[in-house]
Amino acid sequence: MQFSSQRLADVFVAAPVGQIDHTHAQELQQALVPLLAAAAPDHNALVLDFTGVEYISSTGLRVLLMAAKQAKAQNSRIAVAALQPVVKEIFDIARFNHVLEAFVTVRAALEKVSAPALATYDAAAK
Amino acid sequence: MKLLRFWGTRGSLPVALTSSGVRDKLVRALREAAGRTFASDEELNAYVNGLDLPVSGTYGGHTSCVEIETGGSEYVICDLGTGVRPFGQKVMARHGPTSPQTYHIFMSHVHWDHIMGFPFFTPAYIPGNRIFIYGGHAILEEAFRRQQSPPSFPVDFSALRANIEFVHLEAGQSYDIAGLRVDLMLQRHAGESYGYRFTSGGRTVIYTTDSEHTLDDLEETGTYVEFFRNADIVIFDAMYSLADAISIKADWGHSSNIVGVELCQMAGARQLCLFHHEPIHGDDAIARILTETRRYEEITSTGTPLLVTASYDGMEIEL
Numbered sequence: 001m002q003f004s005s006q007r008l009a010d011v012f013v014a015a016p017v018g019q020i021d022h023t024h025a026q027e028l029q030q031a032l033v034p035l036l037a038a039a040a041p042d043h044n045a046l047v048l049d050f051t052g053v054e055y056i057s058s059t060g061l062r063v064l065l066m067a068a069k070q071a072k073a074q075n076s077r078i079a080v081a082a083l084q085p086v087v088k089e090i091f092d093i094a095r096f097n098h099v100l101e102a103f104v105t106v107r108a109a110l111e112k113v114s115a116p117a118l119a120t121y122d123a124a125a126k
Numbered sequence: 127m128k129l130l131r132f133w134g135t136r137g138s139l140p141v142a143l144t145s146s147g148v149r150d151k152l153v154r155a156l157r158e159a160a161g162r163t164f165a166s167d168e169e170l171n172a173y174v175n176g177l178d179l180p181v182s183g184t185y186g187g188h189t190s191c192v193e194i195e196t197g198g199s200e201y202v203i204c205d206l207g208t209g210v211r212p213f214g215q216k217v218m219a220r221h222g223p224t225s226p227q228t229y230h231i232f233m234s235h236v237h238w239d240h241i242m243g244f245p246f247f248t249p250a251y252i253p254g255n256r257i258f259i260y261g262g263h264a265i266l267e268e269a270f271r272r273q274q275s276p277p278s279f280p281v282d283f284s285a286l287r288a289n290i291e292f293v294h295l296e297a298g299q300s301y302d303i304a305g306l307r308v309d310l311m312l313q314r315h316a317g318e319s320y321g322y323r324f325t326s327g328g329r330t331v332i333y334t335t336d337s338e339h340t341l342d343d344l345e346e347t348g349t350y351v352e353f354f355r356n357a358d359i360v361i362f363d364a365m366y367s368l369a370d371a372i373s374i375k376a377d378w379g380h381s382s383n384i385v386g387v388e389l390c391q392m393a394g395a396r397q398l399c400l401f402h403h404e405p406i407h408g409d410d411a412i413a414r415i416l417t418e419t420r421r422y423e424e425i426t427s428t429g430t431p432l433l434v435t436a437s438y439d440g441m442e443i444e445l
Binding site for chain 1: 340344368372
């Protein structure tokens with residue numbers, strides 16, 4: 001699994017790529033730890049861009065749940081965006097739509113969580 | 127082993143189909159008939175048999191009780207939920223009150239829904255019957271005696287006239303009982319529970335209910351995978367959605383359909399049978415979970431397809 005992240009104004013956008021299965025879930029967990037820590041002081045939001053995620057297993061979903069719990073505890077918002085159709089199906093079957101906010105695109109997520117971050121995203125897209 | 131017969135498949139609490147629920151099924155069946163006429167009972171039955179289970183029947187409401195037909199003359203049962211009452215009626219009708227039988231009963235644990243059928247198990251009241259109740263809990267016998275003592279029940283345990291013997295089994299050891307090789311495994315559940323692996327004649331059945339599988343500990347997961355290895359069928363506690371099982375209902379001691387698929391795939395099992403249905407779920411909800419579970423298996427399958435079924439009271443599976 002590959003992982004990259006960037007800061008758009010007051011929002012951290014993280015982009016895992018590949019399969020988040022039993023062997024890679026811990027990598028995602030470790031990658032999210034510093035991001036959540038960085039988001040904590042100012043209660044920044046975290047958007048997980050799932051454009052490149054092909055599959056997620058129960059252990060991967062557990063990592064997302066733990067991240068959501070941590071975000072809630074530190075009063076940060078967390079959302080996932082751009083789920084591939086198969087991954088969206090898995091989210092639905094697991095009932096994770098009740099656990100995490102999910103948006104069709106990263107832009108739609110930013111639109112909901114932060115106007116400055118959306119402006120930065122749109123400016124970069126031009 | 128020849129056959130599995132499910133007498134009770136519901137988790138936690140027995141439930142019953144309501145009058146409005148029956149009416150809803152009738153309306154749906156008539157609507158689907160769309161004005162068709164049936165020239166014979168055969169045609170009518172063929173039509174009903176073609177309807178989906180939530181329309182033509184029900185998953186049922188008895189709590190955990192599964193019969194394993196071994197091909198021998200002695201009966202083998204897993205758990206003593208309310209499903210054991212109709213099982214007892216069947217064997218009484220078959221043998222009558224004067225033909226002593228032997229029953230081998232394997233207990234996952236002694237929570238109420240898994241023992242509550244025993245006071246209504248008629249063969250337990252009949253002299254000459256032999257009943258062996260196996261389990262890993264030291265408190266096994268006490269739980270049954272307490273259940274049948276004042277003020278909880280009017281008939282004391284001592285009124286049971288069958289020869290009842292409680293047999294302690296150790297996890298990690300193998301036993302030969304009623305022609306079966308029996309292995310048991312300690313499971314994660316409040317007060318602990320035990321899963322069983324039954325092997326005979328080249329067939330393997332796993333009975334694993336009231337077990338919380340988190341899969342976040344690779345070593346623990348590997349132990350379960352080995353226990354399930356190459357099983358013909360895994361009867362699996364899939365009471366909750368994954369989201370519930372790992373969030374608001376974490377540590378409640380139950381698992382999900384998704385984890386069931388993943389464990390069975392890792393173990394190379396041939397069939398996953400969803401069991402211990404959430405009592406809140408109606409027939410449509412269980413059917414939807416079955417469809418979704420099959421889809422999840424399809425999405426994630428990498429080898430031989432895993433057959434996914436959902437148990438219902440009265441269901442039989444040939445081995």
